[in-house]
Amino acid sequence: MSKVSPSALPQTGLAGLKENWHSDLLSGFLVFLIAMPLCLGISMASGFPPSAGIITAVIGGVLVSRISGSYVTINGPAAGLIVVVLGAVQSLGEGDAMAGYRFTLAAIVVASVFQILMGYFKSGRLSSFFPASVVHGMLAAIGIIIMAKQIHTVLGVVLPKGTDLISTIAQIPNSLINMNPEIAIIGFSGLAILILWTVVKNRYLKMIPAPLIVVLVGIGLGKVFDLDHEHVYLFLPDATILPHHEATIGPKFLVAISDNFMSSFYFPDFSKFATVEFWEAVVSICLVGSLESLLSAMAVDKLDPYKRQANLDKDLMAVGAGNLVAGLVGGLPMIAEIVRSSANVTNGAKTSWANFFHGVFLLLFVAFFPRLIHSIPLAALASLLVFTGFRLASPKEFGKVLGLGKEQFFLFVVTIVGVIATDLLVGVALGIVVKLLIHISRGVKFNNLFKIHFEIQQADDNTVWVKISGAAIFSNFMALKDAMMTVGQGKTVIFQLNDAFLLDHSFMEYMHHFQHDYEAQGGKCEFYGLEYHEAYSQHPLAARKHKTLSFS
Numbered sequence: 001m002s003k004v005s006p007s008a009l010p011q012t013g014l015a016g017l018k019e020n021w022h023s024d025l026l027s028g029f030l031v032f033l034i035a036m037p038l039c040l041g042i043s044m045a046s047g048f049p050p051s052a053g054i055i056t057a058v059i060g061g062v063l064v065s066r067i068s069g070s071y072v073t074i075n076g077p078a079a080g081l082i083v084v085v086l087g088a089v090q091s092l093g094e095g096d097a098m099a100g101y102r103f104t105l106a107a108i109v110v111a112s113v114f115q116i117l118m119g120y121f122k123s124g125r126l127s128s129f130f131p132a133s134v135v136h137g138m139l140a141a142i143g144i145i146i147m148a149k150q151i152h153t154v155l156g157v158v159l160p161k162g163t164d165l166i167s168t169i170a171q172i173p174n175s176l177i178n179m180n181p182e183i184a185i186i187g188f189s190g191l192a193i194l195i196l197w198t199v200v201k202n203r204y205l206k207m208i209p210a211p212l213i214v215v216l217v218g219i220g221l222g223k224v225f226d227l228d229h230e231h232v233y234l235f236l237p238d239a240t241i242l243p244h245h246e247a248t249i250g251p252k253f254l255v256a257i258s259d260n261f262m263s264s265f266y267f268p269d270f271s272k273f274a275t276v277e278f279w280e281a282v283v284s285i286c287l288v289g290s291l292e293s294l295l296s297a298m299a300v301d302k303l304d305p306y307k308r309q310a311n312l313d314k315d316l317m318a319v320g321a322g323n324l325v326a327g328l329v330g331g332l333p334m335i336a337e338i339v340r341s342s343a344n345v346t347n348g349a350k351t352s353w354a355n356f357f358h359g360v361f362l363l364l365f366v367a368f369f370p371r372l373i374h375s376i377p378l379a380a381l382a383s384l385l386v387f388t389g390f391r392l393a394s395p396k397e398f399g400k401v402l403g404l405g406k407e408q409f410f411l412f413v414v415t416i417v418g419v420i421a422t423d424l425l426v427g428v429a430l431g432i433v434v435k436l437l438i439h440i441s442r443g444v445k446f447n448n449l450f451k452i453h454f455e456i457q458q459a460d461d462n463t464v465w466v467k468i469s470g471a472a473i474f475s476n477f478m479a480l481k482d483a484m485m486t487v488g489q490g491k492t493v494i495f496q497l498n499d500a501f502l503l504d505h506s507f508m509e510y511m512h513h514f515q516h517d518y519e520a521q522g523g524k525c526e527f528y529g530l531e532y533h534e535a536y537s538q539h540p541l542a543a544r545k546h547k548t549l550s551f552s
Contacts, residue, residue, distance in 0.1 A: 009306055010350040012071075020350035027347035028061075028357025031074055031340050034209040035358060036365060038340075038388075040255055040373065041381030042077045045150060047089035048101055048332055050257045050373070051264035053077045054366045055331035056322075061359015064322040064334070065352045069314030072349045073300045074340040074358060075322060077332040079388045080292045081285070083145050084424060085332060088281035092272055095162065105268035107281035108327030114286045115320030124312030125481060127294040131474045131506050133408040134431035135295065136401055137415025138288075141427060143392025144420065146385055148172070153382035154191070156183025156253065165420065180247045181235040182225045183379045189221065190214040190383030209343070211384055218380025219372075227253050227377060255376045261367045266330035284425055285333050293319050293335035300341040307520045339388075405537030408505055411435055436475065442545060444471045444502055452476040456483055463492045469499040474506035484514060490522045497529035501546050508541040 011019050035057055043053030053076075060075030068075070088107055093100020118124070148169045152159055157175040159168060197210035222228075230250025258264055272278045297310045315336065323333050344354050366373065401412040414434050419427030436449060448470045457465040464487055472480070487493060495511065497503070515525040533544035 009308065010071075012351060016351040017353050021353065023348045023350050024354040025357050027344050027349035027354040029361055030207070030209065030347045031344050031349075031354065031358040032361035032365070033212045034343055035074070035076055035340055036362060037211045037215045037376070037381055037384055038079075039077055039362070040376065041385050042079055042082060043332055044255070044378070044381065045079075045082045045146065045385055046077075046085040046332060047097060047104075048085065049264065049266075049330070050255050051261070051366065052330055052332050054362055055264065055329060056326045056334045058359045058363045058366075059322050059326050059331060060334045061355050061357070061362065063325060064318045065355035065359065067314075067321060068318035068352060068355075069311030070297050070300065070336065071306075071308050071310065071352055072304055072341060072345050072354065073297055073310070073315075073336040073352075074344050074355050075319060075334050076337050076340065078292060078335045078337045079146055079385060079392070080139060080142050081289060081333055081335065082385075083142050084281075084284045084288050086149075087423065088277075088285070090162070091277045092275075092281060099269070102266060102269035103272050103278065104281060105266065105327050105330060106270045106273065107278055108285055108323055108331075108333050109268050109270075110273075111282045111286035111289065111333070112320045112323035112327055114282070115290055115323060116317050117320075118286075118290060119313045119315070119317030119320060122313045124294055124316050125478055127291055127298075127312075128478050128481060128506070128510065129475060130291060130428070131411060131432065131435050131504075132509060133401055133404065133411040133505070134415050134428060134435065135291065136397065137412040137431055138419060138424065138428050140393040140397055140412070141416040141419035142424075143389040143394075144416070146389030147393070150382040150385040150389065151175070154184065154187030154379050154386055156180025156187070156247075156249075156379060180249065180253075182221075182233065182247070182249055183253055183377070186218050186221045186225075186377045187379035187383050189217055190380045191387060193217060194383065194387040214380050214384060215376055218377045219375050222254065222375060222377045225249060227251065228375075253378055255373055255378060255381070257366075257370055257373050259370045261370065264330065264366075268327055280425070284423075287428075288424060289319070289323070289333050289335050290316060296336040296338040296341065299338055300336065300345070302516075303342055303345045305345070307517075309517065403537070404505055404539045405535075405542050407438060407536060407543065411438075432475075439471065439473055439475075439502065439504065442502060444473065448476065449473070450476050452480050454480050454483070456487070459494075462490075463494065465494050465496055467496040467499070469501075471502040471504075472500055472507040473502065473504040477507050477510060481510065489518075492524045492526065493518060494526045494528060497527060498532060499549065500529065500533070501549050502543070503533065503545075504543045505541060508543065512541055 010016055039053030039057045040050045043050050057076035064075045085104060088104040089100035092103035145165060148165065151172060152175045155175045156179055159171060193214050194210050200206055227249055228251060232246060232248050234246055294312055294316065297312055297315050301310055319334060326332065326334060402409045411431050411434060415427050415431035418430035452472055453470045455467045459465055518525055532547055534547050535542040535544040
């Protein structure tokens with residue numbers, strides 16, 4: 001891959017605005033069309049007022065875009081945080097939704113302070129500590145939980161408050177039987193549009209964001225079914241196979257938002273600061289938000305046609321600052337969001353001004369068109385979330401992890417079961433512990449679990465040797481990762497792996513990404529000794545163990 005000339009890179013700051021305002025403005029507008037319905041849906045699914053998601057996206061665009069360390073990422077609320085935030089609202093509120101909301105705002109403020117400190121002390125590299133299969137398992141579990149909770153809204157069925165996750169899943173057949181037909185038509189229409197849009201090939205049609213079509217169709221059907229006025233209707237009264245025909249619809253199935261945007265701001269309540277539940281919420285929001293944001297930022301770097309590398313620590317500090325402001329005025333926590341960011345790249349964004357413009361468009365829309373937002377059916381937004389949840393936990397994701405090997409699939413499933421059966425933090429911790437136990441069973445010594453043995457030698461001005469011995473695994477290679485950041489560009493880096501006993505999937509993935517990024521900047525990478533290792537699956541990045549070497 002050829003190196004991009006510095007002179008060809010888009011300028012940043014005000015010079016970048018002057019140079020690229022036309023492409024960034026267009027991309028920002030298109031991303032706004034995607035973000036608006038998602039912000040509303042994510043906010044309500046999280047137990048927050050609908051406007052909270054808009055507030056966060058506005059802050060993410062207008063503020064965070066000016067101080068972040070990335071170039072084309074879009075900051076805003078994400079589906080991956082729904083489970084964490086909703087859990088905090090329910091556990092802290094103890095049945096009082098508004099109190100739970102304000103207590104959770106306080107938890108967001110405290111979590112954001114930790115995010116800022118993590119960025120300041122350059123903790124962005126800690127994302128490497130989480131095995132890829134555990135992270136994918138966490139996201140798949142979140143997807144399953146989102147689908148289980150939102151399918152009832154798609155069907156027009158309201159579950160009793162306080163229903164736990166297992167009961168929520170068990171109630172799905174009952175909700176299917178007792179669905180509100182006209183609401184379900186709106187919800188299933190949204191799902192059908194989203195599914196259809198995945199197979200559309202026409203590039204002009206693809207320019208129209210699917211979430212926008214779902215919302216417009218939902219608004220249209222809402223008018224046809226007269227959701228603005230509460231009334232009872234008969235659905236197919238002559239169909240004898242249906243168990244009942246009478247149902248009630250009305251404004252409760254529409255987004256409830258104030259006509260005055262200024263009344264949407266709420267302030268945190270720190271009175272539960274000393275409770276265990278509060279600090280569980282703080283740790284969950286900080287951990288999941290930081291991890292998702294860092295992983296998304298790294299993924300977006302690979303989509304950037306200019307191959308620019310985000311400053312992850314600066315980005316984490318910026319997201320923390322955005323969350324601090326959002327928590328103080330009633331918003332959701334934000335991350336660097338991958339779906340909106342990839343759309344931003346596809347739409348031709350050049351700089352972070354696209355993120356800024358997307359935030360400005362959201363602010364103008366919620367300030368001047370609140371009645372239009374009120375006409376959006378909840379079922380249309382729920383269909384967006386069900387589809388998002390399915391993408392996180394689709395059979396394709398299961399197949400992708402299985403392709404890495406049975407060990408990775410086992411970790412994936414253990415994490416999913418752990419998250420669903422307990423909570424997110426316990427599930428992720430369980431996946432990490434199981435991974436460490438697998439490494440110990442394969443002969444990794446305790447003193448090698450968290451310390452890697454390596455040596456970097458400068459053979460000549462243009463050649464660097466990296467000799468690794470023992471185990472190179474997810475829990476110990478951060479020191480090597482830090483050391484490799486000091487290697488100058490444009491050299492030949494040779495990894496000597498003859499004495500490496502075990503290379504796990506996380507380390508293999510790191511070497512693959514290092515090679516990709518280093519060679520994109522004009523360097524060269526070579527690997528000696530991999531032929532002495534036996535892979536645990538056919539995947540090129542599968543974990544592998546030395547055929548003859550063992551620890552004494």
